[in-house]
Amino acid sequence: MSESPFNPVAPALANAIRNATGIRFAELPIGRDKIYLGLKEGGLVPSH
Numbered sequence: 001m002s003e004s005p006f007n008p009v010a011p012a013l014a015n016a017i018r019n020a021t022g023i024r025f026a027e028l029p030i031g032r033d034k035i036y037l038g039l040k041e042g043g044l045v046p047s048h
Helices: 009-021 032-041
Strands: none
Touching: 009 032
């Protein structure tokens, strides 16, 4: 057997973020700035 070229960590993390927020991130990397902007666009962050 050889190692699989597929790394399941990134898709699992993206699915966990989607399950927690309801927002789907389709591009990597998913950083804190991208998550914040996604939450803001989704109306999940209160505006000041």
